[in-house]
Amino acid sequence: xxxxxxxxxxxxxxxxxxxxxxxxxxxxxxxxxxxxxxxxxxxxxxxxxxxxxxxxxxxxxxxxxxxxxxxxxxxxxxxxxxxxxxxxxxxxxxxxxxxxxxxxxxxxxxxxxxxxx
Amino acid sequence: xxxxxxxxxxxxxxxxxxxxxxxxxxxxxxxxxxxxxxxxxxxxxxxxxxxxxxxxxxxxxxxxxxxxxxxxxxxxxxxxxxxxxxxxxxxxxxxxxxxxxxxxxxxxx
Numbered sequence: 022x023x024x025x026x027x028x029x030x031x032x033x034x035x036x037x038x039x040x041x042x043x044x045x046x047x048x049x050x051x052x053x054x055x056x057x058x059x060x061x062x063x064x065x066x067x068x069x070x071x072x073x074x075x076x077x078x079x080x081x082x083x084x085x086x087x088x089x090x091x092x093x094x095x096x097x098x099x100x101x102x103x104x105x106x107x108x109x110x111x112x113x114x115x116x117x118x119x120x121x122x123x124x125x126x127x128x129x130x131x132x133x134x135x136x137x138x
Numbered sequence: 139x140x141x142x143x144x145x146x147x148x149x150x151x152x153x154x155x156x157x158x159x160x161x162x163x164x165x166x167x168x169x170x171x172x173x174x175x176x177x178x179x180x181x182x183x184x185x186x187x188x189x190x191x192x193x194x195x196x197x198x199x200x201x202x203x204x205x206x207x208x209x210x211x212x213x214x215x216x217x218x219x220x221x222x223x224x225x226x227x228x229x230x231x232x233x234x235x236x237x238x239x240x241x242x243x244x245x246x247x
Contacts, residue, residue, distance in 0.1 A: 055235075064225065064238065064239040065181070065237045067235070112178075114180045126183055126186065134178075
């Protein structure tokens with residue numbers, strides 16, 4: 022099956038610093054990648070959708086200058102949380118969707134738990 | 139607006155059967171997904187329905203009625219490891235996934 026990896030799996034950073042999270046599709050080409058955020062006991066919240074080689078499309082209320090997304094290749098997307106604050110502490114999950122007819126499923130990475138102190 | 143409704147929490151007994159319902163109102167429909175999510179982990183894919191009817195996969199089955207905007211996930215022979223949140227998601231006309239808040243399933247011995 023399709024595998025999506027994320028790195029790091031958890032990170033603790035100080036307020037004001039930036040953190041980069043990588044999302045890789047290991048055995049398929051991901052034309053579209055999605056970034057989600059999930060607070061405790063809440064459902065997934067889509068932050069942005071990125072297509073390879075294009076600028077990401079951000080959901081309403083998500084600051085694109087704060088959450089920088091780069092999808093430079095068909096197997097890698099990165100999310101950089103700039104000037105992180107404690108309220109950015111959350112579980113960040115990426116998912117990827119491949120290309121081709123019938124490819125209907127999104128495959129999720131294992132998630133990255135970010136704690137900002 | 140778009141809306142996905144599912145119960146917040148359900149409790150069932152090990153070995154029993156449980157049905158988790160999901161109703162939706164979305165702009166367009168291009169399939170309904172069920173995902174399982176254990177605490178602190180990412181969701182894992184369980185099932186996909188795009189046509190009306192029942193899809194069976196081992197102990198898990200998923201049903202869809204597009205005319206009623208309704209789906210359910212049926213879990214049989216419940217095991218303790220089935221304790222998790224179950225997320226219903228509908229893909230809309232823009233091929234975006236609209237997520238329900240999830241149903242926390244508690245399995246008791």
